[in-house]
Amino acid sequence: MSSEQWIEDILLTLRADGLERTLKPNIGLMQSPGSAGVLDFSSNDYLNLSRAPDVLAAMQGVLSAGSGASRLVSGTLPCHTALEHDLALFKGYAACLLFGAGYLANIGVVPVLVNRDDAVFSDRLVHASLIDGITLSRSRHFRFQHNSPDHLEQLLQKASAARRPRMKFLCVVESIYSMDGDAAPLADICELVERFDASLLVDEAHAIGVFGRGGAGLVDELALQHRVPCCTGTLSKALGSCGGFVVCSHLVKELIVNRSRPFIYNTALPPGVVQPAHAALRKMQQDESLGAELRRRAQGFREMLQLGGLNTMGSISQIVPVMTKDSDAAVRLSAHLAAQGIVAQAIRPPTVPKGTARLRFSVTLAHSLDDLHRAAAVVIAEAAKLGIGG
Ligand SMILES: Cc1ncc(COP(=O)(O)O)c(C=O)c1O
Known part of the structure; x- marks a missing residue:
């Protein structure tokens, strides 16, 4: 066995099990603020403060x-x-x-x-x-x-x-x-x-x-x-x-x-x-209203997904999962959404328990109500195509 063979073996196994991890670019940060490009639901910058002028100043x-x-x-x-x-x-x-x-x-x-x-x-x-x-x-x-x-x-x-x-x-x-x-x-x-x-x-x-x-x-x-x-x-x-x-x-x-x-x-x-x-x-x-406003928007997004027949688990916050159960389904749904300009991370075991794979939507104050309506409609339609429901 060559000195690096054992490393390749580990990586091949991870790949074969669908558990390989890769570095992901921050598409949201690379586009100019407010541009009508990608809708990024993968950021934990919940209040959208990382780019606020006073924060940068x-x-x-x-x-x-x-x-x-x-x-x-x-x-x-x-x-x-x-x-x-x-x-x-x-x-x-x-x-x-x-x-x-x-x-x-x-x-x-x-x-x-x-x-x-x-x-x-x-x-x-x-x-x-x-x-x-x-x-x-x-x-x-x-x-x-x-x-x-x-x-x-x-x-x-x-x-x-x-x-x-x-x-x-x-x-x-x-x-x-x-x-x-x-x-x-x-x-x-x-x-x-x-x-x-x-x-x-x-x-x-x-x-x-x-x-x-x-x-x-x-x-x-x-x-x-x-x-x-x-x-x-x-x-x-x-x-x-x-x-x-x-x-x-x-x-x-x-x-x-x-x-x-x-x-x-x-x-x-x-x-x-x-x-x-x-x-x-x-x-x-x-501005004491920031958190409440974020919760209001997340609640609206969650209700839209639920009305579309999706399972948002026990979420009560700005973190809104959509349960797919199956890891492959999560990866495919994430890829379908990415093709439509919506970034949401597929979360699979071992990060979450077996049988509870999901897409994780992180709602932030960068998302307008229109963005959330658009995203929910696309998520519901793509999930239906893949047979994902509550
Ligand atoms: C619950 C929890 N604690 C701690 C951390 C680690 O925080 P940091 O990214 O600042 O290291 C995270 C990050 O994802 C988290 O979700």
Whole structure:
């Protein structure tokens, strides 16, 4: 076997199983704003802020392309502390810490909160970054059925019987799920967490900008800050830039600063991404209607698809899946839509459970009501041709 044969074998198997991944151009960003070209439903720039003039203007006056070092060496800049201050206030927490990405925040926070002597209970559908954080923590890992407090309770009960003194329990969920667009039953989860003396981490990546006061997230919308000790989030979706963060108490922040390897050993975010995220945050807070308007448009889109006989799963947010069940059907529907100028990503196992392949439509404020009508009509017609229904 040549030295690279094993690599080719792996890639051939992936290709044969229809699971090969390829790099995709951002067609939406390559066309000029407002042009009547492609309708892009693959972007997480939910509030369309990444190209807002004030957000782009925030990059002017940036004196350095990089930050030069990690935060603990000499990389901490006034723009980091200013954004951390405002994000903490925005989310209703005492403290905030930026990370290089939302991915890094999740793999950086979980292993600080729990270790090999502890147990984590995660929803079956949490993002890969949370799974990786749990794996890195070496905790015992129990996965409960998606959005099922009953199953979580069973697992907590069973684990409690064998709980050693000082053993920590951590529950890990998303507030809005990235592939289903549905919401976690956060109040029920808080109740269980309190009853079983556990802690809770909520990833608000897809709720920020869309739910809560000024887009502060679902934890804010449900006024649960005092019952949710830690939330993670990202600057790369509604905040239109790049980077991640955690909001928590001062004490937890101090521990993360001292213990979190993805925080300690990663160069600080450059000002050219921090300042635009801060400008986007200000815009979200100034115009409280953005999230509600996005939800209204997404609701209209979802109703049109449902009237056309399509299954939008449990979506209640700007993320609208169209279930095809079969992976091939998802890929073919995506290709048919692309030929008609509509970009929607086919999501297949292993990203989602077997038999739940789907197209994921991410509705953003870049989509007008006319765009959404046009897209829904095309999706319904193409799905009918392929025999895809509810
Ligand atoms: C739920 C969730 N958490 C975290 C992340 C990672 O965020 P980032 O892209 O900023 O690394 C994502 C990204 O898709 C996500 O969907």
